[in-house]
Amino acid sequence: MTEIERLLAIEEIKQVKAKYFYAFDHKDWDMWRREVWAPDGRLEVPEFREEPFTPFEEVLRYASEAAADQVSVHHGHMPIITFTSDTEAKVIWAMEDLLFRTPGHPLYDGSTWLHGWGHYHETYVKRDVGWRILSSRLTRLRVEMKKVF
Amino acid sequence: MTEIERLLAIEEIKQVKAKYFYAFDHKDWDMWRREVWAPDGRLEVPEFREEPFTPFEEVLRYASEAAADQVSVHHGHMPIITFTSDTEAKVIWAMEDLLFRTPGHPLYDGSTWLHGWGHYHETYVKRDVGWRILSSRLTRLRVEMKKVF
Amino acid sequence: MTEIERLLAIEEIKQVKAKYFYAFDHKDWDMWRREVWAPDGRLEVPEFREEPFTPFEEVLRYASEAAADQVSVHHGHMPIITFTSDTEAKVIWAMEDLLFRTPGHPLYDGSTWLHGWGHYHETYVKRDVGWRILSSRLTRLRVEMKKVF
Numbered sequence: 001m002t003e004i005e006r007l008l009a010i011e012e013i014k015q016v017k018a019k020y021f022y023a024f025d026h027k028d029w030d031m032w033r034r035e036v037w038a039p040d041g042r043l044e045v046p047e048f049r050e051e052p053f054t055p056f057e058e059v060l061r062y063a064s065e066a067a068a069d070q071v072s073v074h075h076g077h078m079p080i081i082t083f084t085s086d087t088e089a090k091v092i093w094a095m096e097d098l099l100f101r102t103p104g105h106p107l108y109d110g111s112t113w114l115h116g117w118g119h120y121h122e123t124y125v126k127r128d129v130g131w132r133i134l135s136s137r138l139t140r141l142r143v144e145m146k147k148v149f
Numbered sequence: 150m151t152e153i154e155r156l157l158a159i160e161e162i163k164q165v166k167a168k169y170f171y172a173f174d175h176k177d178w179d180m181w182r183r184e185v186w187a188p189d190g191r192l193e194v195p196e197f198r199e200e201p202f203t204p205f206e207e208v209l210r211y212a213s214e215a216a217a218d219q220v221s222v223h224h225g226h227m228p229i230i231t232f233t234s235d236t237e238a239k240v241i242w243a244m245e246d247l248l249f250r251t252p253g254h255p256l257y258d259g260s261t262w263l264h265g266w267g268h269y270h271e272t273y274v275k276r277d278v279g280w281r282i283l284s285s286r287l288t289r290l291r292v293e294m295k296k297v298f
Numbered sequence: 299m300t301e302i303e304r305l306l307a308i309e310e311i312k313q314v315k316a317k318y319f320y321a322f323d324h325k326d327w328d329m330w331r332r333e334v335w336a337p338d339g340r341l342e343v344p345e346f347r348e349e350p351f352t353p354f355e356e357v358l359r360y361a362s363e364a365a366a367d368q369v370s371v372h373h374g375h376m377p378i379i380t381f382t383s384d385t386e387a388k389v390i391w392a393m394e395d396l397l398f399r400t401p402g403h404p405l406y407d408g409s410t411w412l413h414g415w416g417h418y419h420e421t422y423v424k425r426d427v428g429w430r431i432l433s434s435r436l437t438r439l440r441v442e443m444k445k446v447f
Contacts (some may be wrong), residue, residue: 018227092316142398247415249440
């Protein structure tokens with residue numbers, strides 16, 4: 001990669017992750033599938049389940065079920081980006097999320113409000129359609145649960 | 150635009166929005182006017198008022214009145230940037246704000262603390278002085294109001 | 299600097315600050331020393347102490363002591379970047395931090411939870427190893443202290 005190609009790739013990766021958050025918090029699963037993830041993308045959320053969600057249809061099923069009956073706010077910050085080849089990158093994003101759940105939520109456990117902080121550890125791949133997320137693993141620094149805000 | 154011109158425009162747009170937040174939270178309305186907004190800029194805050202604030206003197210009046218008697222914290226995240234021409238761009242920013250108000254605040258309603266999350270939907274234009282915000286509309290995912298923190 | 303060199307410098311500065319946060323919140327002081335700070339780096343935290351922490355060994359001692367017995371979350375946002383020469387830049391970062399302390403914490407004062415917002419006012423220098431933080435001063439918009447979350 002030339003320096004300009006690297007800068008363009010960084011910017012494109014930031015756009016992909018920006019759409020990840022926007023699509024999730026607006027429950028736009030079509031945008032999530034088409035503009036964010038590789039078709040062979042996989043997701044790990046160890047706090048919730050040890051085994052990764054894969055194939056991608058499982059990622060989508062988990063996300064759309066977890067997002068049902070809740071308002072969510074996900075923010076990403078300060079990516080550390082390392083290219084491992086011209087078409088592969090590792091990225092760590094700091095993150096914060098707020099989930100406002102109802103008792104009808106499938107993961108409802110008596111808490112209606114989750115506030116968490118952590119990091120996404122991700123790999124991105126460049127495919128014909130552009131850069132996409134190939135894998136994402138969420139680790140936590142802290143999670144607060146409250147019955148009410 | 151060449152690829153480099155596009156990268157430079159993206160970086161300049163980020164600088165403009167960074168100054169938007171810094172100037173607002175420091176109540177530096179001169180910086181806001183000179184370095185952030187186009188002279189024909191307009192602002193929509195549907196949660197507060199349906200009609201846009203326009204002309205720009207109205208934007209400034211609303212912002213400076215709303216910021217009086219309060220400490221504010223505004224953060225912007227993860228822009229989705231789309232150029233519609235060489236001199237125009239659409240940008241969606243995720244945002245979070247905290248407003249710590251006093252009973253003397255002009256919008257005081259019994260709550261001294263507002264914590265909100267949402268998105269700015271903005272248009273930017275390139276003028277002689279550089280990129281500036283032409284329009285901004287704030288939508289909300291969630292707003293929490295508390296009497297005390 | 300050419301325009302591309304400036305874009306590359308901006309990106310490198312963002313990487314340095316991203317590692318600042320990641321290393322601090324993971325208490326990785328070796329990464330902090332090697333990849334983030336200049337060896338003559340200095341830190342000012344006026345809310346805690348008026349005199350700057352210097353030489354760098356004092357910065358490291360303060361940070362590692364303050365981080366002991368706590369979970370910390372530090373996020374940085376929306377840098378305003380100004381190059382003062384080809385090898386020097388001034389950067390203002392908006393920031394938010396959460397410190398979850400235990401009664402065993404060296405700065406414990408009856409509060410176990412600190413939530414703050416403010417700005418880092420920093421200078422960066424380009425050395426043989428790349429861009430590094432030369433000085434950092436933290437100002438606050440607001441700090442909330444709570445006995446429990």
